[in-house]
Amino acid sequence: MEIYLPIAEQSMNVFVLFALGAAAGLLAGMFGVGGGFLATPLLIFVGIPPAVAVASQANQVVANSVSSLQVQWRRGNVDLRMGLVLLLGGMIGSSAGVTLFTWLKAIGQIDFVIAVLYVILLSSIGSLMLFESVRTWFKRRRNPTAPRGKLHTHYLVHRLPWKMRFYKSKLYISAFLPITLGFLIGILSAILGVGGGFVLVPAMIYLLGMPTTVVIGTSNFQILFVAANVVFLQAATNGTVDVVLALLLILGGVVGAPIGSRIAARLPGVVLRALMGVLVLAVATELLFELLRTPASPYSLGPREVLP
Structure with a gap:
C-alpha cells in the first residue's frame, strides 16, 4: 500500500514507514533515547532525502518521548531539576544547530555532513558502551559479591563553580556540566534529527554519574522539549518537515514505546547498555x-540552486 509524501516528493509503502516508527519507539522505551539514531538512517536507506528525514524524524522523537516519559514519570524515574538544567543548554544548542543546518543545506553539503557525523558518533559511542558492558559483566561473573565501583570519575571539570545539588540523582556538581552537555545535544538534534539520547544517556551515566534508572526518565524529559523546538524551527526555516511521513512514524512509535518501557523494567542495566x-x-x-x-552513476541531475 503506497502513500505519497508531499515534501519528500515520492511514494512509499505505508507498512514500512509504520514499522520504522515502531522500532524507534521500542528503543525510546528501552534505552531512554529518541530512537532517531536508528530511524533516521533507515529512512535514508529506503530513499527519503536526508534533509527531509532529519526534520520529519524529529516529530516522531517528540511523540516517543511523550509516551515513554509518562511511564517513567509514574515510576518516579525523572530528576526534574537536572532535566531543567539540561533543557536550558538544549534549547540554546538546538536553535544554533538549525541555523548551522540551514547554512549547510544552502551550500549543498548537508547530506554528506549527516552521513559522516552519524558514522563517527555511532561507531565511537557504540564501541565504548559495548566494551564497558562486557567488561562489567565479566567482572561480576568472576566475583558477584564484589562491591560495585563508581560509575564516574571526578575529573577537573567537576571542580567548576556554580555547583548545584540534584537530590534525585544524589549529586553535587557544577551546573556548567549539564548545561554544556545539553547544548551539544541540542546541536546534534538539529543536524541529525535525533533526540540525542545515544550521546546523552552514556554521558549522564559516566560523566555526570547519575543512576541508570533515573537517567532514562530524565533524558526523555530533555529530549521531548528540545526535539519540539527543532521541529518548529525546521518547519519555519527550511520547510523540510513532511507531515504525512511524521504522522506514520508517530503512529508506529506510540505502539512501540510502551512495549520498550516494560522490557527495560525487566532487564539489568548492564544488559541494556550492551544491547x-x-x-x-x-x-x-x-x-x-x-x-x-x-x-x-557518478552524476546526478537536479535543479541548480543559486546562492544569494
Missing part, C-alpha cells in the same frame, strides 16, 4: 558501507 551498543555499531557499520560504496 544499545550492539545496535549503535550495526547502524554505524551500514552507514559506513553506504558512504564508501561506489554510486551507480
